[in-house]
Amino acid sequence: MTTVLNAVTAILFPAGAVFCLLGALGLLRFPDTASRLHAAAKAQTLGLLLILVGAAAQTPGRHAPVLLLVALFQLFTAPISSQIIGRTAYRTHGLDRDLLFGDELANRLERDGTPLPGRGCPQGDDAER
Amino acid sequence: MNTVDVTMAVVVGALFAAGFYLMLQRSLMRIVLGFVLLGHGTNLLLLTAGGTPGRPPLVDGKSDARIADPLPQAMALTAIVITFGLTAFLAALAYRSWRLSGHDEVHDDVEDRRIGTVRERTETDPAPGRDEDNAVPGEDR
Amino acid sequence: MTRPPSRLLRVLHHMPMVLWLWLLWVLLWGSTSAVVIGGGLLVAVGVVLAFPLPSPLPGTVLRPLHAGRLLGHLLTDLVKSGCTVAWQVVRHGRRTPFAIVEVPLKVDSDLLLAAVARLTTMTPGTVVIEIDRRRKRLYVHALPVRDRQDIARRREGVQAVERRVARAVGHPYRADGPGPASGRPNDTRRHSRGGEP
Amino acid sequence: MTILYGATLAVLAAAGLLTLLRLVRGPLGLDRIMALDVLVTMAIAAIAVGGVARDETTGVPVLVVLALLAFVGSVTAAHLIEKRAGMR
Amino acid sequence: MTGVLTALPVLLPALGAGTSLLRPPRSVMRGLSIGVLTGVVVCGAALLVLADQRGPQVLHVGGWPAPLGVTLVADRLAALLLTVSALVALAVLVFAVGQGTAEGRGNSAAVFHPAYLVLVTGVGLAFLTGDLFNLFVAFEVMLAASYVLITLDADENRVRAGMTYTIVSLTSSLLFLSLVALVYAATGTVTLAQLGPRLAELPDGLRSGLALLLLAVLGIKASIVPLHFWLPDSYPTAPAPITAVFAALLTKVGVYALLRTQTLLFPRSDVWTLLACAAIVTMVVGILGALAQDDLNRVLSFALVSHIGFMLFGIALFDVQGLTGTILYVVHHIVVQAALFLAAGLVVRRTGTASLHRMAALPPPGPLIATLFVVPALSLSGIPPLSGFVAKLALLRAAAAQGTTAAYALAAAALFTSLLTLSTMARAGMAAFMERAPGPAEPSPKRPHGTGRVRSGGMRLMLAAAAGTTATGVAVAVCAGPLVGLAGRAAEDLLHPREYRSVVLEGSER
């Protein structure tokens, strides 16, 4: 039993860590805020989940479920901030439009008669929005 | 017997330096940041200087490895909470200042400035005859 | 908010939440002693009573089988999405093209919409950045997107998620029908600008 | 096993430092918020690994709290940015 | 039973603060605050009697012996200062109620009463605690309340003053906390009674470093030159009763802490020469500052700084007589400085300005207020037979008895300061209370509108409070005999803390 668990951990831990690392790399490498969100929301969460499961495999008895609980909570809350950040990024022009293949939201807005305000207007050096 | 290790001592020192550098600014918001940093620094100092690291101070009877010194932890906990309350207060003060005067800078004291100018005037103008009761003429208010 | 007729009723109304809180309590304590179990019940009922909230799931029944499938899909999606992103990071890095995709949905309940949005965020390559509740649309930031096909694929992916969610909670999902029977807005006075054009 | 834990922690630490770099560099407030969020996630992972490595479970409540509440801060900050943008 | 008595000065105001937040009606809130403070006064007095007759009253809070738990110790010094402080705090509260600071504009009542009671909690705790970290907490309690009070109804000016005050105080608090950390690092305990011997075993450099750091930190709180700058820039802007209670209590708590720690932790260690210099500089720089000011409250604030020097004087001498003098001076100064600020508040209220040269051209506020100002002003200047004289005499005698050059220098500085204090007070008093025929160039300014509009009942309360404080000051002089005896015994205790240590550490292995 212990061997099995150890093996699980031995697989999950490095995998999780690597995902975390890749997520961090993505955070660094992706061109704009919205893309970085992918790294943050996915690679990161996955990495964490793997590690938590790996840890749960090592944790005796009564604490293992709590670790799974942690994973559950993380799954539940991570998308919330992602969505809020994503929507704020869009609303505050945090997208690199050079890489944008198509923007159906903008199209929709134009059809509604409320085109995207301030498109192209320079935001100045004040990068903190 | 050193309870502090070099890394932590340096971190604490850096937090103090950065915190105080910010506290020396005029912008109250930077002062708030400085204060929070200083708070971190002192809490860390309290914890590290006070105790040797060890197992968390829980008595669960399962291990007899040395536990960390709980007293500095309790003190640091108290300090953390106090710092939090005061940070909130400082932030509110910054807000109030900004609301009243449109900025959150700590400006120089008016009365002191006035006395400073009076001093400069008396020192450049050596005439000693000053009305005694008007030791500090206040016309430039 | 109308006040429920009695406290007991409210507890019954919120039974799932009470049970969940109870479970949570027991899990957190990691013990099944009588004190913990009794205390957990007290805490669960107490919290629900002290802070009244609208019932979350009116008329929905969790269907275990579909829920299990949903979970399975979720986990595989998660792994897939993780890998996708990781691959993107390694492969493309700075020049990852993306698109914002409009996904019309069929479910018409806040809860389900939220669930879909949430799960969408976990599916590969998509992050919800805007929700149009009235018109039942999600706007999804998708990556990488290189052509129209990609966009369509993404849209379908999200709709698949929606289907699975609706099944899991026993929602009468119809491919093209109007909104579901339950979850009709009980508060329409604030219905804001513009319905479906 | 110890080597495994150590290596995991080391990788996590490296990831954390990279994230910190994003936190410091910005350029948008949102990026920083995100980075902070990710940092918390990594902290959860690291604490879990550390707990296993040291064979103790005292960190578990910390984990629960972190997992459940980390988003509150980021949501607040994102709100601020949104509101600011509205004011422009 | 006496244990409760020791805890009550801390717990009562805390209870009161909690209750006053439950939104009781205004009259209840007032009654509550006044009742609580009266209770503290009674407890303080009872403790004083007990401590004087039976030795230090020790309470092991929570029933835990000293190094484990926090210990509250009411020895003579603590009980004495507690009683006097509570008395003054009570008078100031009455004044504030009368003036309407407490419940004037908007909802400041809901802020004032809890904050004031918390302030008293902190002061009480600071006097009673026998634990270094708890002392820090006490300071924080007191200071946090004072931040709130000084920014009450803050306008631009008050916010600036509040910033200065808050930021400097916060700095000192953090430094104090660092000091606690360092002390714990070096000794492994924070119980004052245990620290003395443990500190004595430390290497010299470290010990004097700690002692001086402590001196600097407490020096900020007690506003010793050159750490005093914040005080004259912040105190004068607050409403009169708040300034009064700050001036009376906060700096004195700093002095008390200095007294306590210098005797208990670093007895006659390396700081005393420095302390003597600081005392002289404080006295002189402070009073010169007062001489240069035009604003009545600022004059008094600088005088306050200056007279902190007198208290250091006795500590620097570091013998029974010197400490006696310091204790007497602290007692005297608590009462008198509060009375002065209250009287100044009345003057400003009546004339509508705090500027001396403007005040000089306004009609004087009447003989009663004049008396209420002049008596404490004379007392502050050390004019006999008022309390300031008694305290000053004790200090001078101590200096003469010691007979060193430093002692004589201190005495000379003290006398010089007394003279300038008198001169400053005379200037202020003349500006405020003498009618001057308006000169041709200076048209008599109209009294600002609405300054006289005080509810007569409120005015009566204010006058009664100021009169009460002044009368307390006079009483200090009249009861000088027993008081000197008490202070002498307290000083004796301070210098020979064996009894203190033994009662605190009773029941615990050292």
Add this chain to the structure above:
Amino acid sequence: MLFLLAAHAAVAVAILWGQRWLGRAVWTVAALTPLATVAWAATRTAGVLEGAEYQETFSWAPSLGLTVGFRLDALSLLMLWIVAGVGALVLLYCRYYIERDAGRQAALLLAFAGAMTGLVLADNVFVLYVFWELTTIASFLLIAGRGKREEERRAARQALVVTAAGGLAMLLGLVLLGQSAGTYRISVMLTDPPRGGGVSAAVVLILLGAFAKSAQMPLHGWLPAAMVAPTPVSAYLHAAAMVKAGIYLVARLAPALAEVAPWRPMVLLVGLTTMVLAAWHALRATDLKLLLAYGTISELGLLLTLLGVGTRNAALAGAVMLLAHAAFKAALFLAVGILDHRMKTRDMRELSGVGRRMPVLCTVTVIAAASMAGLPPLVGYLGKEAYFEAFLHGDRIDGHRQLTAVLVLGSALTVAYAARFVKGAFWGPPHETVRRAKPPEAGFVAPVAVLAGVGLALGVGYTWTGALASAYADAYPSAPDGPYELSLWHGLTPVLGLSALTLALGGLVHLGRDHLSIAPRLPDVQRAFDRTVAAADRVALSVTGRTQVGSLPLYMTVLLTTVVVVPGAALAAGAPSLGSPLPWKSPVEPFLAAGVLTATAAVVATRHRLTGILLVGAVGYGVAGVFLVRGAPDLALTQFLVETMTLVVVVLVLRRMPSRFSPGRTMTRVRVVRATAACALGIFVTCFALVASAARTAPAVSSQYAHRVGETGAHNIVNAILVDFRALDTLGEISVLLVAAVGVVSLTRAGGRGEARTSDGQRDVPFPTAHWDEPVRTWLPGAGERPGGERSVLLEVAARLLFPSILALSLFLLFSGHYRPGGGFAGGLVAGQAFVLRYLVGGRSDLGVAVRAPAGAVAGAGLLLAALSGLLPVLVGGAPLESAVVTFHPPVVGTVKFATSLFFDCGVYLLVIGVILKLLSAVGVSLDQSPAAVETAPIRAGGEKEGGTQ
């Protein structure tokens, strides 16, 4: 004797009270007290002259040497006569002179008389000093009057400063003297004179005080200036009584101290110089009162010389002159007062012919002046004879012959100015103003007449005078050729010749007065005083202007520098060892350290508010990581929660503030200084920490906690410390939290005096999609109140689902705190986060629905619960804040152990929640909505309306 003083005080107070209906009778009433004193003194005279002493002692603060002792001996009696007698006459005279403010003046004069009485009766140096300063204060008030005129104020302040300065010097002298003598009783000092090194210093200081008080040169400037006071006041204070205090002190101490080193030279030098120079001044004065003032100074110089020199005959002469001077100088002043009152001038150039218009006044004044000039058979003559004798044959005084010459010169000048006075005041043809003046009433002149008469009587009745004077003088050993007796005729002695010589010389000077104007002007002391005052003001201004610059950063720099330099120097000087610290305790630490350092550096560099706070958050998480690594999960938990909470609060506050810090205008130099100071502090702390922790030898006390934690029923030692071992700390800490929250409410309350100025005044322009994700259903009961643009379906659903779980978690932390990381704080903070979530998502109104009680009440209840749970154990006989472990056995459940400290923890929990609610409500009210909305919105969540609605 105390009853005399009490009577003075009581009558003075009574006069102040009853001045309304007493009217002019106040003066009579006031005069009764000194008259009674005179009468009392009269009854004691016989006894005193026979050598008896009357003593009274009351205890005040004996350990300080403060014993209220009174003693009546010959000198006191003499002075008492003068003080009370002249006092009574002056008071009676005032009835005619003073018209305005009679009550106040009468009370003050009476109080002054009382103070003088006390002064001369005091038998304790400090009691003497007490009355001494009281006379200073009384004279200040009398000179200043109502302070209408600038010169009154100036003169009053000058008198105050000079005499008080002298007084302070004297006080130190008295302390030193007492220190050497071992007693503070004057009578004991006299019988057993102190000797030793300290006594010389004491003598100098005491003499300084005496000189200042009795207007000796060069400290005399205040006396002529004080002539702005009403004439009776001048007569009493500056002729008869107050200035005599200094003389009295010298006379009192001379028997004991005259032989101490600097006493005699000082007294002689100062006294004689004053005598001559002041008389010279008097010759130049045209104002009669000023003339008398300088005359007084001159006489005081003489008296000082006589009484201070310390021989029997000189003392005798001094005592006689003391009496004589009081009588004639008071009379002369009062006479000038009458002139001034009737003629409205006292300039001798405008007065002429008064002698004819007011013959009675003229006569009595001339008698008094003659006494001043030392004409026989007046008492002044007796005195003059006596002092010539004392000096001419005073072998015990070094250089007594030269001194005699000086005395002759001084006396001659006295004669000259006496003549000048009489001539200036009365002689010549009647002037216009004089002719129109109304002659004074008899009662007005009577006091003058009485005083002049006394001068005559004392002269004629010289035996009696001699008895009185020698009773004091006999304290000294008499001269070898037997005691000198007073007499109007000693035969043709050299002394008589000297007397005649003075008259002749005086006459000559008077005749040659027209040439006086070319005589050298003496340096003006007045200007010197003014210069000193101005210089003091300038120094004050300069010092204050340079130190108190009003700049907080500068203050902080000074402060930090002090903190670093002072202890740092001590630390460095001791060169303690750093020990041999490990590089790190755990390999994780360097990583965390790197993170913390990076973030810290970024905080310093950033110029954006939000960035700053986020980075600080990162630092906080890093620190929390360190806590965890070092085995402090409780701390890490709290740190994390607090960090999030700080972020939330600061962000909420920041919401409407500009994103960047105000543009810095700091000069590079200043920045470098600041950075240096900060870095120095950082290094200092680093070194200090290493040194301090290396020095630990004793074991930490906390090792005992592990052993005794079982008694608290806890497993988590940290929590046990917080709620049980050191619950008092926690109580204080929650008070801080509470009051800080109250402060935040107070500060952010809407509607400061200046209304908010938003940075650019623009209103919110919501993004077009803002209202899109408004949920259809109500997920949070109060969220419907929010504008649609601020709602989010995802958030609302999440909040709805998470809220109960978070609360359950918080309760778990609260209850499990005793056993594992958690506790009231952590629990409260977690619950607080739940409410933050409600606030963020549902807005203020939803928060109001969630918590119906006012935030302040929640917080207050928390503090109440904590404090009460501290107090309750007392009722069952425990110590405050004591807790107990209660074990009970309910049927099904089994054994339940329960620590009562849980109540305390619950209080903490509640308080933290209340505080967070309060913070939210505070920032909510001020920041959330427009002010109008604040006014109308039904607010239930917070304390924002506390008090305001009552």
